[in-house]
Each structure stands twice: as structure tokens, then as C-alpha cells.
Amino acid sequence: MEEQDQILNDVTQGDYKYGFVTDIETDIIEKGLNENVIRTISEKKNEPDFMLDFRLNAFRKWQKMKMPNWAYLKIPPIDFQEISYYAAPTQKPKYESMDEVDPELIDTFNKLGIPLEEQKLLAGVAVDVVMDSVSVKTTFKEALAEKGIIFCSFSDAVQDHPDLIKKYLGQAVPVADNYFAALNSAVFSDGSFCYIPKGVRCPMELSTYFRINAANTGQFERTLIVADDDSYVSYLEGCTAPMRDENQLHAAVVEIITHDRAEVKYSTVQNWYPGNKEGIGGIYNFVTKRGICRGVSSKISWTQVETGSAITWKYPSCVLIGDNSIGEFNSVAVTNNYQQADTGSKMIHIGKNTKSTIISKGISAGKSDNSYRGLVKVMPNAKNSRNFSQCDSLLLNDTCGAHTFPYIEVGNKSSIVEHEATTSKIGEDQIFYCNQRGIDTEKAIGMIVNGYAKEVLNKLPMEFAVEAQKLLQISLEGSVG
Amino acid sequence: MLSIKNLYVSVEGKEILKGINLEVKPGEVHAIMGPNGSGKSTLANVLAGKEEYEITSGEVTYFNEDLLEKAPEKRAKEGIFLSFQYPVEIPGVPMVNFLKTAVNEHRKNKGEKELKAGEFLKLMREKMDLVEMHTQLTNRSVNEGFSGGEKKKNEIFQMALLEPKLAILDETDSGLDIDALKTVAHGVNALKTSENATIVVTHYQRLLDYIVPDFVHVLYNGKIVKSAGKELAFELEEKGYDWIKKENGN
Numbered sequence: 001m002e003e004q005d006q007i008l009n010d011v012t013q014g015d016y017k018y019g020f021v022t023d024i025e026t027d028i029i030e031k032g033l034n035e036n037v038i039r040t041i042s043e044k045k046n047e048p049d050f051m052l053d054f055r056l057n058a059f060r061k062w063q064k065m066k067m068p069n070w071a072y073l074k075i076p077p078i079d080f081q082e083i084s085y086y087a088a089p090t091q092k093p094k095y096e097s098m099d100e101v102d103p104e105l106i107d108t109f110n111k112l113g114i115p116l117e118e119q120k121l122l123a124g125v126a127v128d129v130v131m132d133s134v135s136v137k138t139t140f141k142e143a144l145a146e147k148g149i150i151f152c153s154f155s156d157a158v159q160d161h162p163d164l165i166k167k168y169l170g171q172a173v174p175v176a177d178n179y180f181a182a183l184n185s186a187v188f189s190d191g192s193f194c195y196i197p198k199g200v201r202c203p204m205e206l207s208t209y210f211r212i213n214a215a216n217t218g219q220f221e222r223t224l225i226v227a228d229d230d231s232y233v234s235y236l237e238g239c240t241a242p243m244r245d246e247n248q249l250h251a252a253v254v255e256i257i258t259h260d261r262a263e264v265k266y267s268t269v270q271n272w273y274p275g276n277k278e279g280i281g282g283i284y285n286f287v288t289k290r291g292i293c294r295g296v297s298s299k300i301s302w303t304q305v306e307t308g309s310a311i312t313w314k315y316p317s318c319v320l321i322g323d324n325s326i327g328e329f330n331s332v333a334v335t336n337n338y339q340q341a342d343t344g345s346k347m348i349h350i351g352k353n354t355k356s357t358i359i360s361k362g363i364s365a366g367k368s369d370n371s372y373r374g375l376v377k378v379m380p381n382a383k384n385s386r387n388f389s390q391c392d393s394l395l396l397n398d399t400c401g402a403h404t405f406p407y408i409e410v411g412n413k414s415s416i417v418e419h420e421a422t423t424s425k426i427g428e429d430q431i432f433y434c435n436q437r438g439i440d441t442e443k444a445i446g447m448i449v450n451g452y453a454k455e456v457l458n459k460l461p462m463e464f465a466v467e468a469q470k471l472l473q474i475s476l477e478g479s480v481g
Numbered sequence: 482m483l484s485i486k487n488l489y490v491s492v493e494g495k496e497i498l499k500g501i502n503l504e505v506k507p508g509e510v511h512a513i514m515g516p517n518g519s520g521k522s523t524l525a526n527v528l529a530g531k532e533e534y535e536i537t538s539g540e541v542t543y544f545n546e547d548l549l550e551k552a553p554e555k556r557a558k559e560g561i562f563l564s565f566q567y568p569v570e571i572p573g574v575p576m577v578n579f580l581k582t583a584v585n586e587h588r589k590n591k592g593e594k595e596l597k598a599g600e601f602l603k604l605m606r607e608k609m610d611l612v613e614m615h616t617q618l619t620n621r622s623v624n625e626g627f628s629g630g631e632k633k634k635n636e637i638f639q640m641a642l643l644e645p646k647l648a649i650l651d652e653t654d655s656g657l658d659i660d661a662l663k664t665v666a667h668g669v670n671a672l673k674t675s676e677n678a679t680i681v682v683t684h685y686q687r688l689l690d691y692i693v694p695d696f697v698h699v700l701y702n703g704k705i706v707k708s709a710g711k712e713l714a715f716e717l718e719e720k721g722y723d724w725i726k727k728e729n730g731n
């Protein structure tokens with residue numbers, strides 16, 4: 001409560017706060033996409049053959065695919081030859097101590113509020129930072145290593161743990177899963193890898209921050225999380241980008257695999273630059289996130305607070321293979337000005353007694369469009385499975401849109417699928433009531449919206465929840481009145 | 482402190498207030514009575530700054546400043562409090578958060594230090610006693626699932642927290658049981674000083690037994706057609722509004 005007030009007071013300006021550009025030397029390869037570029041990326045990263053094969057295979061498949069057009073989005077044509085597929089701060093991302101890190105970079109992280117300094121580390125957050133395409137520093141690696149936990153950049157994992165990568169990469173999201181996943185598989189340059197061994201509860205929250213810095217680059221990161229039997233980890237992801245007039249492409253893939261009785265909580269606060277008030281600029285965010293509950297009684301939960309990006313296309317999903325496994329999706333998606341979001345979840349029930357829950361809270365303002373798209377599919381053998389979906393939309397005015405596209409397929413008689421949906425407009429009476437008590441409209445909306453999204457915000461780890469509330473407030477400033 | 486001169490107000494093209502004149506001085510209690518739909522709530526809402534009303538002519542000054550140009554939250558912070566006839570529910574927003582924000586906005590406006598959580602809770606408990614507010618209620622979201630009477634009580638509880646200079650109570654008595662009516666009236670009286678003023682909108686003389694008015698006005702068809710002392714309330718209770726309507730040619 002203290003915090004919530006603090007936040008509300010903190011935030012006085014509605015502009016995108018993370019829109020600065022950091023001036024550091026960057027190694028960018030020529031724009032364009034062809035097999036040579038892919039070979040170059042693989043070479044720069046000194047990858048083993050299986051990785052190059054993986055990339056080339058993906059690229060060849062991607063060439064035969066078409067950009068999906070089924071989403072409720074107006075996507076301007078993207079010229080994939082106008083993008084550079086690899087940009088890295090030139091300084092080699094290997095530091096023994098913080099003193100060696102480019103001060104500009106540290107400054108960037110400070111501006112981002114990234115807990116990279118020692119004091120913050122003591123707060124128990126291990127951070128992997130991906131700047132443009134390369135993982136800059138992974139903190140806390142040693143403390144984690146004692147428990148046998150691997151948490152490192154994807155590139156390091158390819159070098160140090162090729163067997164694990166070979167075994168799990170592409171398991172949850174096959175190379176040709178969709179257009180953007182195929183593109184990512186071909187060109188991804190870094191990301192995070194995390195492996196929690198049998199029986200280990202990860203003692204701290206693991207966290208990755210993504211930052212696009214260089215111009216004309218796309219960001220294609222890849223995250224792979226494997227939780228072995230009886231393990232647990234909570235994983236956080238945050239992201240920001242500079243303000244630029246041109247659109248930038250972000251096409252990430254996140255894969256999660258849980259073995260018997262393992263649990264992974266994945267939380268995202270997505271705050272890519274949304275474009276300005278006229279809809280110029282902003283990130284195109286095409287992300288494929290999928291978790292596979294392979295083991296019995298395992299659990300994967302996706303929690304996301306999405307306030308950024310000009311276009312969001314994202315459906316974190318769970319494939320419930322293990323009997324009694326559980327999938328969860330909790331989402332707050334805010335769109336303002338000319339932002340467009342088509343987001344939701346897929347829950348595929350394969351094992352018996354599998355359970356899934358979808359809670360989606362859309363908030364639309366300005367001239368934006370906010371769609372929920374969800375699929376709940378219960379296979380014939382997934383006896384006694386259950387799903388509960390709740391999709392609420394809150395409209396802040398008459399010029400924005402909210403849409404719901406639920407798809408439900410139930411293949412047996414013993415399973416129960418429930419879907420509830422509501423659409424409401426923020427009440428002028430509610431705002432006036434707050435005004436009458438001395439609370440101005442912006443603050444009132446912040447309060448009402450946070451109240452509306454509370455169910456989801458409560459699922460976020462504490463530190464993140466605070467940030468998310470702040471974001472909701474900022475992203476809706478100036479949206480009423 | 483409040484001076485309303487020749488106020489005309491329309492909603493959606495329909496004229497509702499047709500030339501209201503009213504002077505309120507510190508320390509006074511004014512009762513406004515009148516048949517349903519005569520414009521009482523409209524007047525209250527206009528004073529509080531609700532947007533949908535169009536002020537077609539007239540002026541309102543509050544401590545010698547133009548009230549009508551001020552934003553509603555500004556009016557609130559300068560001491561105007563409206564106890565709503567129908568308080569709204571705000572799901573998901575905890576009472577405590579809401580109240581603390583409100584109190585601190587008022588304090589900031591006065592150049593006072595904001596209260597910390599602990600300090601606020603202490604203040605809150607004090608004021609809860611005044612209107613016998615239960616923690617069950619303050620632990621919930623704003624007005625969510627409150628009974629009609631509880632909502633009204635909650636309004637006066639907020640009034641106690643915000644200590645307004647001009648309190649406008651719009652049918653605060655409706656929906657209250659007899660004991661709650663006494664408690665609420667007691668609360669209102671306890672907050673009374675020679676510095677602040679109260680406008681009580683009510684249909685029933687009963688409330689005025691507890692909150693004793695200096696003036697009673699009858700609002701009929703958008704105009705104040707009669708003003709007198711508290712005895713007018715008894716007369717209305719006894720005779721209804723027919724004679725007023727007749728006197729005003731209807």
C-alpha cells in the first residue's frame with residue numbers, strides 16, 4: 001500500500017522514460033538476410049556445427065513461409081532486408097568485475113534501474129542482460145553454480161553445455177512453428193539459458209533484461225529454461241528500447257520444459273517503446289513463448305504485464321503432456337494511442353487430469369486496439385481435464401477497441417472448459433468520485449486500473465509488481481480528459 | 482463563503498436549474514428540501530464540479546473566488562465535500578489506499594507533510610470510532626458490496642477524514658436505520674465548527690431533529706421558491722409539497 005502510493009506519487013510525467021540511446025561502440029553487420037548472414041552470425045559466435053545446421057534449416061523453412069495475417073492487427077509490410085541481424089557492443093562481454101565494464105553501459109543499466117550493482121545483488125536477483133543481441137553480463141553465476149544451477153547467456157551455454165542445448169533447443173518451439181519463430185531460429189544472436197537440476201529450488205529470482213539500443217537492428221533473442229524433476233524456478237523478464245521514429249522488429253522465442261513435478265514461473269513486464277502519440281515509431285513485438293509440461297504434475301505459469309510495443313503479437317502457451325500437469329496464463333495488456341495488441345494464450349491438454357487457467361485483463365485507451373485470442377484444446381485422451389478462462393476488457397473511451405476471440409475444442413466428455421468474458425467502460429462516476437475526494441483524474445485512473453488488474457498483478461513477484469503498477473500508470477497518462 | 486447568483490444549469494439541452502440564489506456563511510447549516518426531480522442533486526453536483534452539466538448563466542463564488550472554473554479535485558482540496566446520494570463502487574481499489582491518497586492530496590494542497598502508512602492508520606482509526614465504522618468495511622474495496630446504509634456511513638466517515646469547510650450532504654439519511662441515522666448525525670455535528678458550513682439535502686424532517694438547520698429552502702422546479710427557518714421543515718412534513726406547487730402555479 002505504501003508502495004502503491006509511492007508509485008502514484010513518483011510518477012509525474014507521461015513520457016516514455018526509457019527512450020535514451022547509449023553511445024557505445026557497436027559491432028553491427030551489414031543489413032540484409034541470406035545464408036551468408038546466418039553463417040556470419042554463427043561464425044562470430046564460434047558455434048558448433050549443430051547450431052549452424054539448426055539455423056540454416058530454420059532459414060530455409062522460413063523462406064518458404066508467409067507472414068501470418070490472421071491476427072486482428074494492421075501490420076505494415078516489413079522489409080527483412082532492411083534490418084541488421086547482429087549488433088553487439090564491441091567490448092567483449094566478459095568481465096571479471098564491474099570496474100571493467102564500459103561506464104556508459106553501467107550508466108544505461110542505472111537508468112534502466114537494473115539491479116546490477118552489488119547492493120542490488122544482495123536483494124537476491126540474478127540478472128542476465130541482453131543489450132541489442134548479445135548477453136553482456138550474467139551476475140550471480142557462481143552462487144547459482146554451487147547448487148548446480150546453470151544460468152548464463154545462450155552463447156555461453158552453446159559453448160559450455162552443448163549437450164543440453166542440443167537436447168532441448170527447439171523442443172517446445174520447433175524451428176518451423178511459425179513465421180517469426182522460424183526467423184528467430186535462423187538469426188537469434190543471444191539470450192538466456194537456465195537449467196535447474198533435479199530436486200533444486202532456485203534460491204533467488206532469475207532475471208533477464210532485454211534492451212534494443214542500436215538503430216536499424218532487430219532483436220532476436222532466445223530463452224531456454226529447463227527444470228528437471230522436482231525443481232523450481234521463478235524467472236523474470238523485462239525490456240525497454242530507445243525512442244525512434246522508425247519501427248524496430250523484436251522477434252523472440254522463449255522455451256520452457258518442465259520434467260516431473262517441476263515448476264517454472266515466468267513473469268514478463270514488457271515495456272518496449274510503443275511509438276509516439278501519433279503512432280510513429282515503436283517496436284513490432286512478435287514473440288513465441290511456449291512451455292511444455294513434459295513431466296507428471298509439473299507446472300508452468302506465464303504472467304505478463306504488457307504496456308509497450310507498437311504491435312504485440314504474442315500467445316504464451318502451455319502444452320500439458322504429463323498427467324496432472326498445470327498451465328497458467330495471467331495477463332494484463334494495455335494499449336494506448338495507436339498501439340495494437342493481439343495477445344492471449346493456448347492451452348493444449350494432452351495428459352490426463354491436466355488443468356489450465358487463463359486470466360486476461362485488457363485495458364484499451366486512445367485509438368488503440370486490444371484483442372484477446374485464446375485456444376483451449378483438450379485432446380481425446382486428456383480425460384478429466386479442466387480449463388477456466390476469464391477475459392475482461394476495460395475501455396477508457398469510445399475510440400479504442402477491445403475484441404475477444406476464444407477458440408475451444410474439447411475432445412472428450414469428462415473434461416470441463418469454462419469461459420467467461422466481460423467488457424466494461426471505466427466509469428466517469430468512479431473518476432468523479434475520486435476527483436471529489438481530491439484525487440486528480442490521472443491518479444484516479446491509475447488506481448482504478450490497478451484495481452482492475454490486481455488479480456494478475458498479485459501473481460507477480462513483489463519487486464516486479466511494483467514496477468508493473470508504475471508502468472500501468474505511466475502508460476495510461478493523458479488517456480482521459 | 483459560498484455565494485450562488487442566478488445560476489442556470491442544463492443537462493443534455495434540458496434546463497434543470499433555473500436561477501438559483503443562495504448565500505452560505507461559515508457556521509451555518511442550510512437544509513434543501515423539495516420534490517423528486519426538482520434539481521437538488523444537480524445543484525450539489527454542479528457545486529462539486531461534475532462535468533456533464535452545462536452552466537448556461539450565473540456565477541458561484543467560494544471564498545470570493547470563482548468556483549466554477551476550478552477542477553473538481555481542486556474544489557475538493559479547498560474544502561468542498563459532497564456526500565453522494567449514490568456512492569459508486571470501485572472494485573479492486575482498497576478503501577485504505579483510496580482514503581490515504583485522498584487525505585494526502587488534501588495535505589499536499591495545504592503544504593502539509595504527507596502521512597506515512599502508520600500515521601494514516603492511526604488517524605483512520607480515530608475517525609472510524611466517530612461514525613462507528615467497522616474494519617470489515619475499511620478492509621474492502623471502495624464501497625464494494627457495502628449495503629445502502631453502509632455506503633452512506635462511509636461517506637460521513639470520509640468527511641470526518643477530510644474535514645471539509647463546506648459539506649454538502651445529498652440525502653445522507655436515506656437508507657440509514659434509526660440508530661445509524663443518529664450515529665451519522667452525531668458525526669456530522671461533532672465535525673461542526675464556527676468555521677465550516679453544511680448544506681443538507683433531505684426529504685425528511687427527521688434528520689433535521691439531529692442536524693438542526695439555520696435555514697430551510699424549498700427547491701422546486703429548478704428554483705428556490707421558499708426559504709425560512711427550521712419550522713418550514715415541519716410544515717413540509719405535515720402538508721407535503723402541494724401547496725408549494727400551487728403557489729408556484731402548477
Ligand SMILES: Nc1ncnc2c1ncn2[C@@H]1O[C@H](COP(=O)(O)OP(=O)(O)OP(=O)(O)O)[C@@H](O)[C@H]1O
Pocket residue numbers: 492493497515516517518519520521522523524533566
Ligand atoms: N445526467 C442527466 N441526464 C439527463 N437528465 C438528468 C441528468 N441529471 C439529472 N437529470 C434530470 O434533472 C432533473 C433533476 O434531477 P436531480 O437528480 O437533481 O433531482 P433531485 O432533486 O435530486 O431528485 P431526488 O429527490 O429524486 O434525488 C431530473 O428530472 C433528472 O432526470
Ligand SMILES: [Mg+2]
Pocket residue numbers: 521522523566651652
Ligand atoms: Mg437527488
